[in-house]
Amino acid sequence: MTDKEWMQLELNRMVKAEGGKVSVERMTEIVSELSQRLRENPNLPREVKTLTADELIARARKKTGEERYRIIKRALREEPDNITAACMEIEYLAKNADDRVHHYEDLTRKATERLKEQGLFAEENIGKFWSMPATKPYMFLRLSYLEALLAARKLRLAAKECEEMLRLSEHDALGRRYQLMFIYAAIEEGDAAIKLYQRYEEGVAMMYLPLAMLFYRLGKMKMARNFLNELVAVNNDTKAFFERGARGDLPTRAPGRHAGSFAIGTMEEFGEAVTDNKFAFLGMEAFFAWGLSELNGEQGA
Template sequence: MMSKDTEKIVRELQEFMDQFKDLSEEEARGKVDEFLKQYNDKLAAVDPVEKDQWYYLDLAMEAEDVKVARKNAQKALTIDPYCTDAELLLIDLMDITPEEAKKRFEKLIKKTEKHLEEEGYFAEENIGSFYMIHETRPYIRALGTYMDDLIGLGKFRAAIRAGLNIIRLNENDNLGIRYDLMALYAFMEDVSSAEALLAAYEEESAGMLFPLILLYYKMDDYTKARKYLKLLAGKNPDLKKLMMEELTDEELDQNAMPFGYAMDTIGELMDVINRDMFLIDSSVGGMLWIKSELSKM
């Protein structure tokens, strides 16, 4: 288990890396070095710690005891009633069903939207850049968490609406919502929306290509399914090893990165499979076909 200090560094590193997308492994490691230098410079400062809502939110997120986490999250909310991240944490700590969580997310989102509208953050010039604005970033995280909950509940059309709203507000899509949308379109066999999304981002990542392979398999379009499979296998040679279960635990551990993954790595493939599990479960035949095709490559 990581120490509290390590957990804090990892969390801050994640937020730092979320500002960038489509980094190569070398670029990603360069950004990690940049973050660590900034972090060490901050530690060298002698300014006293300000016990604001972020201070208590950090304590809440670092706490190993649920009661302590709740107590500090509540303190954060006492200081700032609109500390969305604290409310998200409190919902996560509740022993409730996904359906009850959905209701709480909707209430939180409605409250946050009203506050942000009153503060002027929904001005036209901000639409599309919400994740890059400090005050609206927690709102995007709340929307993303809500979308995940909808997927877990099998409310796929509602999840699609939520996802489209997120990328409208945050065009750079730092959270990778487009990958969830592509998997949802594949599940719903919505070829036109999937192709429009691919055209919008012009991206050949595993998050885009893997759902497309299953989509075209489901549509009996083996030519396109094979085309995207060959493209993905060419960009990420570890696809064959992963699908054939040929990777060792050591190889998997070596490719794990604390802030997520670098493009065209085992880590990226594992993230995609985890995101797309609802799609994979619905297309066992497609997965068997992929393995069969890869065995010939």
């Protein structure tokens, strides 16, 4: 690709990214910016020819800091609407947890508007977003937004985000129903938690543990005790987990292990729950002391 071809290609992309229409003054600014970039790196035309946005993203994942950011900016020039690149840019630019929330909120709003314009929010698609290639990156964006909300301790907003993700992907391949249950436990939403439990009807520790925590917090000890007993039935390490919780030594995901790669019915399952839902375990020492007394056959509340 010649320098002239590269200039024209980049000019077209930048104009498109700004809505397709720019003033003469803005056009002059863009041309000046492109000329400056070309002077700084004469190899740009050849790089653009050989690297797609996805290839640039793959390269960026192997880098860190400003070097990664420079590559991501190139990916966004190549494909301004690339959600993955935009998320990586946010991770670099965000100044703090709250700023990260606002960046993701803005990106989610823009991406939602774009998908609606493309007709992807049609009624027949709702509930199937994870299985559709065109919307899978969007679901990862919403997951990043959810994680940002949790990091900023905006739990009620996080609950709404989880609920929206479950609406868009009813089979919940990302497992957000479990995180939503822990959020409900933390914000003490008993009715919503029961509806969620009835919706999926899963007899797993990731449901029973937050439900026991929730009803303990609400003072509904019979229900808390029932869910504790259900928890014991599906995970043989429940008592050992409560012993660790009572002494402030909660397990976490083993180093080097990926999310979801745990052995069901073991301490690894509890480590997964704690790692992904730290917010729900803050200040819960009394819960573990109560649960341990129940498991030891002592008289509880």
